[in-house]
Amino acid sequence: MKEWCRQNIGEAPQFDVKTTSQQLRRAFTRMGWVTEETETQVLILHPGTPKTALQAIENEDFDLEDQDTPDSDRETVFELEWQLRDFIAHNIESQRLDGKSLRLYVDSQGDGIEYPTGVGRIDILALDSDDTFVVYELKRGRVADKAIGQISRYMGWVQKNLAGGRTVKGVIVAKVISQHLRHAIVVVPNVSLFEYQVAFTLNQIQEADGPSTVEA
Incomplete structure (x- = not known):
C-alpha cells in the first residue's frame, strides 16, 4: 500500500x-x-x-502464496497479513529465536516494519541479542515452498547491505506450514518455520449486587 x-x-x-x-x-x-x-x-x-x-x-x-489452503479450510486465521505483522511486531521482545530475545531493527529507513529494500519490503526486520539480523516473512494461511525463494531474496539483500559479515537468519510464520516447505527447509540454512495459533477466552461478568451508592 x-x-x-x-x-x-x-x-x-x-x-x-x-x-x-x-x-x-x-x-x-x-x-x-x-x-x-x-x-x-x-x-x-x-x-x-x-x-x-x-x-x-x-x-x-x-493470493498465490496461499494456493495450498483449500477453500473448505475455514479455521480461525488472521484474515489479513498486516494483522499478523502488527501483532508480532508489537510483541517482538517476548519472542525467542534459538533461545535469544529479539528487538525491532531501527535506522533512518524506519522501525523494521515493512522495511524497504532494493528487492521488496521485508514484513519485519529484527535483531537478536547477539545483533544477528532476523528477517520475518509472514503468511496468513497455509504457505507453499515458494516462500523459500522470497525470504532468501530478502536475506541476501540484508547480508549484502546491512549485516557487515554477521549472520542473517530467516523466519517464516504461517497458520499452516505445507509439507513441501517442510522438505525444502532441510537444505536451507538459517531459516526457521513457525505456525501461529489464535485463541480467545470469554470471562463471564456477574451483574451488580443491589442498588449502587454514591460517595461524597
Missing part, C-alpha cells in the same frame, strides 16, 4: 515511516475512497469504482 502511495503522490494521503496500514486506510476513507475487505485482502477503491469491478476482483485468486 505504501509503495503505491509513493508512486501516486497526487492521489494518496500523506504518511511517514511510522504510519500504520490502518491509519492509511482511514486516511483513504476520509478522502472519499471506498474500503472493501474480501477473504484474502483489503481493497482500496477509487471513488466511483463500479460495483461490477469489485465483484470481478473478489472472484480473482490474487
